[in-house]
Amino acid sequence: MMQNVQNQSFPPVIKKGPYTSEVIENRKISEDIYILKLRSPEITQNALPGQFVSIKCKDLLLRRPFSVAKVYDDDTFALIYKVIGEGTQFLTGLKPGNTADFIGPMGNSFTIEDKNPLLIGCGVGIAPIIYLAQKMDEKGIKYNCIIGTRTSIDLDPISNPCFLTEDGTCGLKGRLDHHLEDIIAQTGTKKIYICGPNPAMIYATRAAKKHGIEIEVALEKVMACGTGVCMGCVTEITENGEKVQRRVCRDGPIFNGANIIWE
Ligand SMILES: Cc1cc2nc3c(=O)[nH]c(=O)nc-3n(C[C@H](O)[C@H](O)[C@H](O)COP(=O)(O)OP(=O)(O)OC[C@H]3O[C@@H](n4cnc5c(N)ncnc54)[C@H](O)[C@@H]3O)c2cc1C
Numbered sequence: 001m002m003q004n005v006q007n008q009s010f011p012p013v014i015k016k017g018p019y020t021s022e023v024i025e026n027r028k029i030s031e032d033i034y035i036l037k038l039r040s041p042e043i044t045q046n047a048l049p050g051q052f053v054s055i056k057c058k059d060l061l062l063r064r065p066f067s068v069a070k071v072y073d074d075d076t077f078a079l080i081y082k083v084i085g086e087g088t089q090f091l092t093g094l095k096p097g098n099t100a101d102f103i104g105p106m107g108n109s110f111t112i113e114d115k116n117p118l119l120i121g122c123g124v125g126i127a128p129i130i131y132l133a134q135k136m137d138e139k140g141i142k143y144n145c146i147i148g149t150r151t152s153i154d155l156d157p158i159s160n161p162c163f164l165t166e167d168g169t170c171g172l173k174g175r176l177d178h179h180l181e182d183i184i185a186q187t188g189t190k191k192i193y194i195c196g197p198n199p200a201m202i203y204a205t206r207a208a209k210k211h212g213i214e215i216e217v218a219l220e221k222v223m224a225c226g227t228g229v230c231m232g233c234v235t236e237i238t239e240n241g242e243k244v245q246r247r248v249c250r251d252g253p254i255f256n257g258a259n260i261i262w263e
């Protein structure tokens with residue numbers, strides 16, 4: 001028998017754009033890292049931590065994905081990007097008053113749980129971690145947060161950060177693998193959230209397994225469509241003991257770290 005659709009509850013359908021938004025600020029915060037602020041109520045009202053936007057860069061065919069790093073009360077949001085190639089080089093030229101064309105929010109999101117969380121962002125992986133910290137602050141969840149970069153970085157303040165710089169210019173000196181075991185012991189965390197280069201995520205995943213801690217990782221994969229259609233970002237993971245293929249752009253970018261098959 002047909003169900004009365006009026007009585008069913010559907011999740012809200014969120015439009016993904018494309019949107020044209022005003023550039024509010026584009027500022028260098030470290031050697032080759034910038035913070036880009038755009039005005040978009042669609043993102044500030046709908047984006048969850050771990051989700052990303054894909055920006056059209058000049059006349060390049062493929063949009064470039066960047067994690068939402070923070071939202072502000074005035075309907076603006078921030079991205080933190082590292083200059084890599086043509087697309088990100090183009091972004092450095094954007095000035096306040098220019099516009100940016102993007103789609104989003106894309107992908108899934110971190111599961112916010114009050115399990116004495118330890119948040120870890122390394123390199124530009126700090127972007128989704130800062131947004132996760134903002135959402136945990138809003139929910140009154142206490143957390144510890146490691147911000148690991150090569151050198152010091154000019155960021156908006158976040159609660160309870162532990163800075164880790166390779167050159168020792170801010171906070172602890174060294175890399176994640178030099179300090180993670182001590183930090184796990186000191187904090188007694190039951191859940192780690194991490195985004196960063198693969199070696200850091202592999203190290204954290206192994207440490208989590210060793211100590212019986214849950215871990216969510218934000219994967220990065222070179223993307224083509226960024227919307228789940230082309231299968232260009234497929235990665236193999238395990239689920240219930242079986243190998244399965246998942247799209248990083250649509251099924252991810254957030255996955256249970258214990259399920260990742262690291263290459
Ligand atoms: C879900 C997701 C979220 C991301 N969030 C951020 C972020 O918050 N901040 C940030 O700085 N970067 C982020 N990235 C990486 C960012 O998308 C790439 O650095 C960017 O697309 C490079 O574009 P480009 O045109 O400057 O360089 P290109 O000229 O396209 O590429 C230069 C080099 O970078 C490599 N590359 C291209 N795209 C990616 C990619 N997606 N991941 C890894 N390497 C890539 C290429 O293989 C090439 O060697 C994210 C990527 C994904 C998939």
Ligand code: FES
Nearest residue numbers: 224226230231249
């Ligand atoms: S990039 Fe096309 S399916 Fe993910």
